[in-house]
Structures are given as C-alpha cells and as structure tokens.
Amino acid sequence: MDAAEFRRRGKEMVDLIADYLENIEQRPVYPDVEPGYLRSLIPEEAPEEPDTYEDVVKDIERVIMPGVTHWHSPYFYAYFPTANSFPAMLADMLSGAIGCIGFSWAASPACTELETVMMDWLGKMLKLPEDFIAGTHGQGGGVIQGTASEATLVALLAARSRAVRMILASDPQRPETGITSKLVAYSSDQAHCSVERAGMIAGVRMKKIPTEQSDKYAVQGETLRRMIQEDKAAGLIPFYFCATLGTTPSCAFDHITELGPICNAEKIWMHIDAAYAGSSFICPEFRPLLNGIEFADSFNFNPHKWLLVNFDCSTMWVRKRSDLIGAFKMDPLYLKHDHQDSVCSTNPNPLIPLCLTLSPPLPQTTSQHWQIPLGRRFRSLKMWFVFRMYGLKGLQDYIRKHVELAKEFESLVRADQRFEISADVVLGLVCFRLKGSNEVNETLLKRINNGRKIHLVPCQLSGQFVLRFAVCARTTESRHIREAWGGRLIIMAETERLE
C-alpha cells in the first residue's frame, strides 16, 4: 500500500470509525461468543500472497466485531472507564506516522520535551505542589507510563533503591541481599492487585493493611503506625507505602493527610495510586481528595481512564527525579548523545538559562531511566490535542457530568427498598446490591450480563458480593442511566424474575 492508496483507505477508515462510534448503541454491549470462537473464522496461517484490502475490511464485521466488548457503548458500566475522544485519536494517528521512539532526548527532542511540558500542564491543572513540576526550580517532574501497574512498580523500585542506599550509607558493610530480604512494603487490602504483584516482581515483602466498612474502606493512620512498629520490632525495614485514592472495588480514599506524616517520619516512600479518581482532581470541588499530596514521594493517575486521552497514558510525578534515575540508570554508548551531560542534574544554580534547567525529564538524563520499557511512543501528543480541544473547562464539565450520572443512578437504587448502596458514591462508581444473600446477587449479575443490554462487573466488600455500576462511556446520558435501571427493564426486570 502506497501513500496514494493510504489517502483513500485512511479516509474510509475515518468514516468506518465515525460510523462505529455513532451507532455503537445498536450493538449488544457484551459479545455472545464462546472461548475459541475466532480461530475457526480465519486461516491457520498467514497468506503467501497479499489479500485485498476489501477482504480485510469485510473481516472487521465478520471476525472482530462479534467478539468485541464495546467499552465505549453508553451501556457499558463495567470495570472503570477507558478514555476515547476524537482529538486523542487524531493525535494518535499523527504519533503513529511520526513513529519516533523517544527513549532519549536525541531520539526525538520534541517527544521528550512536549511530554515534560504536558506533565507540567496537567500537574498545574491538579494544583500539585511545585516540587512535582519540572518547570520550576524543584527537583521533581512528570513522566508518562503505560499503565498504573508500571507506575506502582517503578515507584517501588525507586523506593527499594533509596532504602538500600540509605542503609548502606550508615552501615556500608551490610550485604545488600540481606537488606532486601528485610524490606517490607504496605498497601491497603483494597489496593489494586497490581500493587501486590509489584511486590512479587521486585522480590520484596508486601503487607496488606486491613480496612473496615465502618471506616469507609480507608487505611487508618493508627493501623499503619501499629504495623510499622511491629515490623520494626521484628527486625524488618518498612520502606514503601502505596496509598490508594479511589480503590477499584468501591472507590475508597485512604487518608493521606494522616498517613503521609507517618511515612515521612519513618522515611517510608509514599506512592499515591489514583488511577481512576485522579482525573477528578482537576475540579476544585474534588481537589480536597488529593490533600496530603505534599507528603508523597510519587503520584500517579490514568488520563487514559477518565480524562479523554486514549490508552495508553498513565501520568506519574515524582518529588525527586534523582530517586527514579538512580534506580535505573544505564548509559551504553549507542544511546549517548551530545546533550546528555550538558547540565548537571543536581546543579542548583537558578541562573542557568531556563531552557537548560527545565527541559525534558531533563535533557541530560533520558526517559529510559524513568520507566520499565526502553522504547516509547509519542504519547504526549494525545494530551496536547485533548487539553487544547476541550480546554480545562470542557474537561471539568465532562468529569462533573459523569459524577452527576452516577448520583442519578444512586438515587434510583436508593428509591427501591429491595436494594442497598454498599459504599459512598463519591465519583462515578455506584456499588449496590439486593438486600439478601450473595447467591441472589450473583444470579442477578449473571442474568444482567447474559441479557447483553448492559455490562457490569462485581466486587467483594466485607464478604458481600456487590455489583459495581461505573459510568464509563463519553456518550452516556441520563436516558441511558434510566434505561439501565428500568426503562429498558434491564436491572429491574431481572430483579423481578429473581423474586
């Protein structure tokens, strides 16, 4: 396919995409296929000679669409949202065409630099402390990761490295493996499974801090403090705490204003995972949920969830760039470039020209030291297009609308005596259940999903099987919420049949 044919096929694809998204409501939100459905629909091997493009496009409806869970249908209420907007798609097309691999400043200066500035834009939207903004005289800054799982792991690795360095500084003879085996990290028992997995990857102990329904599933300072004291008494070295703002099961918020000072006093790295909820902090009325950020060493959330920037775009800030870089740095000759050492990263001289102190994840360092993969797409283009085409106000309106829709669903549930709300509705997630056994709720969920008109997933809260209703799609409106509840008789009808 040459450029001329791409002009034609690309425009057809633009129409196909617009058609798909405009008519997505007509498709069953959850596919009616059995595992293995696809293999028999296509050949067992790649063709020797090229297929025609017409055949490929025909197969989108024949092979792919029957097996797609339509995350952008306004009837999709499962998991958490994943972002999808037209400006982000346009930017991603451009990113694919430029196709640079931004592992260092020289590999494509625009890629590294736009990322640093976009991270500052977003950091300012969130009113992050100046320490986290690269374009100041602070020592921090932001970087785009692929997913929150990676950010959690990167923070854990930086924390591990910092802890080992601190201990070796006071006891240089101590063997490093002996230190690692004594390290202990903490997170809520409500934290995402990827936090526990980060501990497995890094080979360190990860303890879950128990939470209670009566505390709204938030980690309590007293509990953390007690665990730290017990572990220290047992000869362990507490070094990392991952706080969650907006947990996956119920969107609970750890009290970081209370937990942060404990971590600071104990020299424990506090990472904040706000994967879903983070986007809401651009609204002044939700920003108080982030109070306590001033105690954090690192912070992460996913604009690719709720801020209209298509996957992948998980934004992470650190208070001290050198903590991250120290954990990863490698400089083989084939990645060296002229500007690598043009500025000393620890140079505190405010008179150095702005353009030299403030750029990239720093010109003299490179993004490769900030993340697990070496290669990276030009992902900041998506942020730039979305922030400019929506403006801060447009983004705030979008968040507010989803929260309103969730509140609307909550009031529909509350108005029905058979149901109960299982956790505070703070943002766009409603946790609810039929008053009664877990079995009856499991049956209800199964029937709802088998109906394929809406799609939900469950969670477990205090031993109870709970249904999660997350407002997800960009195009969800009040009528969809009402239809989900009763208009199309979906939840209501299935409930009737249970009784």
Next chain:
Amino acid sequence: MDAAEFRRRGKEMVDLIADYLENIEQRPVYPDVEPGYLRSLIPEEAPEEPDTYEDVVKDIERVIMPGVTHWHSPYFYAYFPTANSFPAMLADMLSGAIGCIGFSWAASPACTELETVMMDWLGKMLKLPEDFIAGTHGQGGGVIQGTASEATLVALLAARSRAVRMILASDPQRPETGITSKLVAYSSDQAHCSVERAGMIAGVRMKKIPTEQSDKYAVQGETLRRMIQEDKAAGLIPFYFCATLGTTPSCAFDHITELGPICNAEKIWMHIDAAYAGSSFICPEFRPLLNGIEFADSFNFNPHKWLLVNFDCSTMWVRKRSDLIGAFKMDPLYLKHDHQDSVCSTNPNPLIPLCLTLSPPLPQTTSQHWQIPLGRRFRSLKMWFVFRMYGLKGLQDYIRKHVELAKEFESLVRADQRFEISADVVLGLVCFRLKGSNEVNETLLKRINNGRKIHLVPCQLSGQFVLRFAVCARTTESRHIREAWGGRLIIMAETERLE
C-alpha cells in the same frame, strides 16, 4: 469535537500524514534545536477555553516538527529501524476507536483471541517448534509485549519463580529470600542494557559473559560452562541465561545450538532476545540463525522494529504457559468472568474440543498473567492487517531488500582503503570506522550528524569507537545509500576534511 467534525478532521489528518511521509526526504533528518527549545513556544498552562483545531494543526509545523528526529526518513541510519507501514497505521486507527482494554478474555474476547492466533501465524512463519504454538497440543504459546525490555524481564521473573519452586520442592525448609540471594543470571557483555536492568529490577545477580572479536562477539559454550561451574562451586544457583541473536552494537549471534544444551542440562532458563534480527527469520536463508530455538524456554523479537508493524508490538513465545502464569497470577473478583475456569490449563486431554483448548493466552487464564502492565491495547490488529496486506512473500522481500542495501553500503566502505569494516555484515547493520584513532572517528561522526543530512549512532567494539550504519526506513533505496556514502558527499566529504 463530534463524529461529524472527526470525519472532516480525520480525513485532513490522513492527508497530512501522507504528505509528511511522501516528503520526508526534504526535511533535515536530525533536528537543529537545543535542549529546552519547546517550552518557550507554547503557553505555560493548558487553556481554560478550547483552542481551535486550526491552531492545533498549525502548531504541528511550528512546535513539533522542528524537534523531530525523522526515524522514517531514508537518510536515517541510527539505532535500529522502527516499523512504519500504512496497513499498520490503518489497523491502529481501528484499535484506537474500539479502544478496548484486553486484560482478560471477557474484557474483549476478540482482542485476546486474535492475538493468540496472530502469534501462531507469526510463529509458523518463523518455523518455531510446535511447543511454542498455542494452536497445537503443546503447552506453549505467544503473547504481545510492549518492548523487548519487558519480555526479557518477564522471562527473568518466570525463571526466578521456577528456580525457587524447584529448590523448594527438594528442600521445603529453605527460606525463599535465602534462595533469591544465591541466584545468578547470565548474558553476553554484548547484550542490550535492558538485560542488565532486568536483573536490577528483579533483584538478582546478573553476570556478563565476556566475548571476543575473534569469536565474532558470540558467547562461547566453553565460557558459559566455566562460569556456571565456578558459580556453583561458590554456592550460587545459576538459573537464567539470556542469549542474543543480533546484538545491538554489532548484530552478533550467540551460538545457541551449543549454549542451549548446556542450559537444559543445568536446568537454566534460556531466553532468546532477537529484538532486531528476529524478523529476518521469516526468510529461509536466515532461518538457520535461529537453529537451537528447540532448547529455549522463551523467545522474543520486535515486529515493531523490522516487520512493518508500528510500535509497540514485541512478540514473545514461551514453551510452557504455566511457567509464566505461575510467576504472576492474581485473580481479584472484579476481573473474574464466567469462562475463567472453563478448562483446566494443565489438562492434557487431546479430546477436549479444539475451541476450548486452543484459544487465547487461554480462556481460563488471561493475558494479565503474561506481562507487567495490566491494561493492553488491541495490538494484534496491526499484525493482522500487515500480514494480510503484504503476505509472507512481501514481508520476505522487504527483509531481503534491506539486507541487500546493507551489503551495498558494505562494499562501498570496503572499496575505500581508509576505512575498515568492524564486524560481519549479516543483516541490515554495517559497523565501520576510519582506520585510525577513536578520536578521529568521534570527530567524523560528530561532523556527519551535525551536517543533518544523514543520522548515525556509534558503538564500542573491543575498545574501538565504531560507526553503526543501520538500514532503517521502509523507503530506503539504493540511491539513498549511495548518497549517504558519497553522492551527496556526506561521509566522504567529512572524511576529506579530517585528513
């Protein structure tokens, strides 16, 4: 921006992309900007109200392009290629629109299933042993990772977990941290820096195996064997060897037919990293380079480098799925789905219906257990479009053409007495230098890159500063090679000035 406007802007973007790629030769391949150039060109904060789309598009030329290193220019010979093709871009547009997050089968069955089948297609193109193909009765299969760095790490983690399990099976009382601190992994001193970094992340010892110019920078069986014996004698536990097929500095190939049996006998996990060279194995004449794959536990290469599938698409196969899954498995309720346990992954019964045994990274498991990030794009669409629109023959032609172009450059260098070739030219990389000091070669490279007509990066081989000339862009032709050497007087002219 609504769907109607997207139809218009999307088509404009298609033309912008086609224009960019058709005229890329006219742009200086390497940007003439200083670190920090971008920050002053755009506002310090995101706009409150939306910008116009016209303004955004204007800024592509004003802000972005001056800072882009044009990886797809036929004058780009740095690093290794990164893929860029029109079919892959079309597929990626579709992937962005569907925008599903394929972390489990239920999250979008088509996403998981097409990936498994595409990995089989590609595995068959490479003539991988049946063990690695999911659609057989073997226990292996393939998965798409973001980058080779991630694949190396995932293999290392699986190996670590397997080693610990094996030791605990024979000595259940042994403390696990005591085991990890004794583990030792190996890779060539020519291996990519991400291999060493994987060791740092996993917290295990990683030893570099010395190589010699006289052995063409390949790891020798005798050296590996000796290091293993010495380490065992010292009480260490060898558990992982990362072989490289096509190293980054000089495209050297470890002798895996010799190394594999050593690893198998010692129960050491052999991972093969063929990030760049792997694509060439689809050609029968290059497939012998992969001989010895039958001894490997895992294998990885990057179609996003040299197989026309845009970044990111790093394909990884394992001999035993359960080895990977065991290292990562987590199953919180919010990710459970009906088909999760529909088949027992260890069920060896060949009578189980094909559709149930052969699907996904297995229906009952989920891709989340195969990788570091939890979320994932619908990346197999790119493979499907590219394989079908090029056909196997088209892809083979593409590889062969790049190798021929490299050979052409090699003969230009060899014809000039002032230069020497520094390593065998096997595929698309030519390592060369002026006979003389490192300083004169460093000066030559600096002048070439400052000229911005072509772009190269260096490497170090046996203490020598060497220039790497990698055929990269899809549109590179013989005339570009000749121009790079002398036609546009680039390398030649700079050399004259040195004398």
